Amino acid sequence: MRIVVCIKQVPDTTEVKLDPRTGTLIREGVPSIINPEDKNAIEEALKLREAGQAEEVVIISMGPPQADAALREALAMGADRAILLSDRAFAGSDTWATANALGLAIKHLGAYDLILCGRQAIDGDTAQVGPQLAEYLNIPQITYVRELELIDGRVRAKRSLEDGYEEIEAPLPALLTITNQANTPRYPHAAGIFRAYREQTVEVWGAKEVNADENQVGLKGSPTQVKRSFAPEPKGAGEMLSGTDKDKVTALVQRLRSKNLI
Amino acid sequence: MDFSFPPEYELFRRVVREFAQKEVAPLAEEIDREERVPWETIKKAAKIGLMGVPFPQEYGGAGGGEIGYCILMEELNKVCASTATVIGAHTGIGAMAFYLDGTEEQKRKYLVPCAKGEYIAAFALTEANAGSDAAAIQTRAVRDGDYFILNGSKIWITNGDIADVLTVFAVTDPALGARGGVTAFIVETAWPGFRVGTKEEKMGIRGSSTAELFFDDMRIPKENVIGQFGAGFLTALKTLDVGRLSLGAGCLGGATACLEMSLDFAKNRYQFGAPIAQKQAIQWMIADMATEIEALRSMVYRGAWMLDTQGLTREFSTISAMVKLYGSEVLDRAVDKCVQIHGGMGYMKKFPVERAYRDARITRIFEGTNEVQRLVIATNLFRKVGVRIR
Numbered sequence: 001m002r003i004v005v006c007i008k009q010v011p012d013t014t015e016v017k018l019d020p021r022t023g024t025l026i027r028e029g030v031p032s033i034i035n036p037e038d039k040n041a042i043e044e045a046l047k048l049r050e051a052g053q054a055e056e057v058v059i060i061s062m063g064p065p066q067a068d069a070a071l072r073e074a075l076a077m078g079a080d081r082a083i084l085l086s087d088r089a090f091a092g093s094d095t096w097a098t099a100n101a102l103g104l105a106i107k108h109l110g111a112y113d114l115i116l117c118g119r120q121a122i123d124g125d126t127a128q129v130g131p132q133l134a135e136y137l138n139i140p141q142i143t144y145v146r147e148l149e150l151i152d153g154r155v156r157a158k159r160s161l162e163d164g165y166e167e168i169e170a171p172l173p174a175l176l177t178i179t180n181q182a183n184t185p186r187y188p189h190a191a192g193i194f195r196a197y198r199e200q201t202v203e204v205w206g207a208k209e210v211n212a213d214e215n216q217v218g219l220k221g222s223p224t225q226v227k228r229s230f231a232p233e234p235k236g237a238g239e240m241l242s243g244t245d246k247d248k249v250t251a252l253v254q255r256l257r258s259k260n261l262i
Numbered sequence: 263m264d265f266s267f268p269p270e271y272e273l274f275r276r277v278v279r280e281f282a283q284k285e286v287a288p289l290a291e292e293i294d295r296e297e298r299v300p301w302e303t304i305k306k307a308a309k310i311g312l313m314g315v316p317f318p319q320e321y322g323g324a325g326g327g328e329i330g331y332c333i334l335m336e337e338l339n340k341v342c343a344s345t346a347t348v349i350g351a352h353t354g355i356g357a358m359a360f361y362l363d364g365t366e367e368q369k370r371k372y373l374v375p376c377a378k379g380e381y382i383a384a385f386a387l388t389e390a391n392a393g394s395d396a397a398a399i400q401t402r403a404v405r406d407g408d409y410f411i412l413n414g415s416k417i418w419i420t421n422g423d424i425a426d427v428l429t430v431f432a433v434t435d436p437a438l439g440a441r442g443g444v445t446a447f448i449v450e451t452a453w454p455g456f457r458v459g460t461k462e463e464k465m466g467i468r469g470s471s472t473a474e475l476f477f478d479d480m481r482i483p484k485e486n487v488i489g490q491f492g493a494g495f496l497t498a499l500k501t502l503d504v505g506r507l508s509l510g511a512g513c514l515g516g517a518t519a520c521l522e523m524s525l526d527f528a529k530n531r532y533q534f535g536a537p538i539a540q541k542q543a544i545q546w547m548i549a550d551m552a553t554e555i556e557a558l559r560s561m562v563y564r565g566a567w568m569l570d571t572q573g574l575t576r577e578f579s580t581i582s583a584m585v586k587l588y589g590s591e592v593l594d595r596a597v598d599k600c601v602q603i604h605g606g607m608g609y610m611k612k613f614p615v616e617r618a619y620r621d622a623r624i625t626r627i628f629e630g631t632n633e634v635q636r637l638v639i640a641t642n643l644f645r646k647v648g649v650r651i652r
Contacts, residue, residue, distance in 0.1 A: 190311030
């Protein structure tokens with residue numbers, strides 16, 4: 001069994017700020033990391049391999065050459081193979097074009113049984129690429145997965161809802177998006193880190209290798225366009241109500257009334 | 263000339279930093295208060311290969327070399343000097359001795375489990391009458407067929423009571439003295455004749471254990487001699503040369519933490535209507551700390567690069583003594599300023615500054631006092647101009 005895990009390199013948003021004038025991300029000095037829930041997806045794949053339920057874990061990422069670092073980290077965690085989709089033709093891709101490119105790469109890779117993605121990326125928060133990729137490949141998808149098991153060529157998963165979960169079963173191959181409830185990703189082994197850089201390779205595939213039509217990927221293949229990005233106006237300091245619970249509730253109700261909100 | 267770290271070291275640092283913050287820091291206060299070795303952390307460290315970072319992968323190590331090991335010591339010391347000391351005594355001197363001078367069989371038998379963290383190692387040189395004067399050791403090993411019979415005692419041995427294997431230095435020919443008369447042995451603490459004496463109560467690094475060890479008619483097989491028979495003193499010097507550099511890396515971490523805590527405190531502490539960061543008195547202390555830390559950082563990693571690329575040279579020996587000397591004194595000044603900037607808050611046990619102050623003091627003393635480091639540096643310098651220091 002082969003598991004493909006799609007990951008994205010993102011800026012560590014706990015350290016990201018927007019330039020208030022241009023509305024663009026200030027990326028200088030901000031470390032790049034594997035998107036946190038993509039790490040949960042990697043961990044889930046590695047656990048299945050260690051349980052003897054899969055033979056190979058392949059990591060795919062689309063991104064600039066610097067995304068090599070994310071793929072090396074995935075190798076250090078224990079993945080068997082890493083592929084970087086990198087080409088000027090992919091630049092400016094929205095989620096649709098990204099799903100197209102990943103889908104082409106997975107078709108180029110050949111047979112696969114399970115595709116795991118993180119639920120969503122911390123920089124865009126769309127949670128779209130996984131589902132779009134499943135649609136592109138025309139395979140079943142289960143999103144928001146917190147627990148999964150493989151039984152006789154099928155996957156059974158618990159899908160998180162607001163206040164509970166659904167149990168869903170699907171035939172393989174299938175695509176699942178994994179949440180941070182699923183597991184705690186392992187630290188890469190120290191020896192794995194040095195091996196990932198000194199002995200292992202990250203394959204780089206361009207648009208040609210995966211037979212991408214330039215109208216399907218990149219800016220041209222993207223139906224959505226960013227018109228403007230901006231930082232929300234900073235709000236003034238809030239007012240803290242003090243006193244007993246009763247005092248605070250009374251004061252709050254008064255204020256809401258005075259503004260005609262209730 | 264390129265002063266940047268290769269990407270594998272950047273990733274290694276990020277992983278170690280996360281490990282230090284999530285797994286090591288939360289226990290730092292508790293293990294200091296309870297004077298206990300953080301076994302749970304050591305087990306986790308072993309699982310991800312942090313007990314053998316400098317050693318080659320063929321011996322179960324991470325293959326991180328001295329640069330990787332210095333990164334580990336720097337990052338661990340930022341959050342917990344005790345945990346760093348347990349791992350440092352194990353890797354940096356205990357196992358380092360038989361990595362540097364051991365036979366292939368010894369490395370297979372002892373280095374591999376040490377690098378994997380299955381065994382804990384310690385370095386047993388110091389005795390009641392032999393500290394800085396390492397040549398004055400009295401522990402004796404007498405040949406008996408295929409064995410040596412070991413008798414004597416060691417004091418202040420970090421990890422001494424928790425170790426599975428010890429690098430022990432003993433006199434094998436009193437007539438020859440240090441050069442030729444001392445031999446290094448690998449000793450298993452499970453062998454008959456081993457006994458732990460007093461466990462010391464210390465000012466700092468209280469989450470590491472420091473013990474007195476006794477050897478009573480202990481039989482050591484002759485294949486456990488490290489390096490050349492009679493050349494144990496050289497093994498000790500080489501091991502300490504390497505250990506001193508990583509000790510300086512630890513000081514770099516400790517001093518960096520002092521700077522970070524001071525910046526944070528000065529930003530948030532208001533006096534006379536403004537953060538104390540606005541006071542020149544504070545600014546100058548911060549500027550001095552940061553400047554010395556940058557100088558130390560350059561020294562540490564240049565030293566590590568020298569060892570990884572050129573091996574143990576005489577020049578390296580001088581540099582590592584300088585790094586230990588300068589590093590421990592930079593830390594000493596940084597931690598003192600850190601307490602001063604924090605004022606009363608720096609004196610109270612509920613804040614980590616007080617612990618950092620106690621933990622720092624040992625670095626000017628152990629693995630060769632700073633006075634001995636100055637002697638090593640001056641001896642090496644005068645040797646170049648033909649003067650032999652006696």
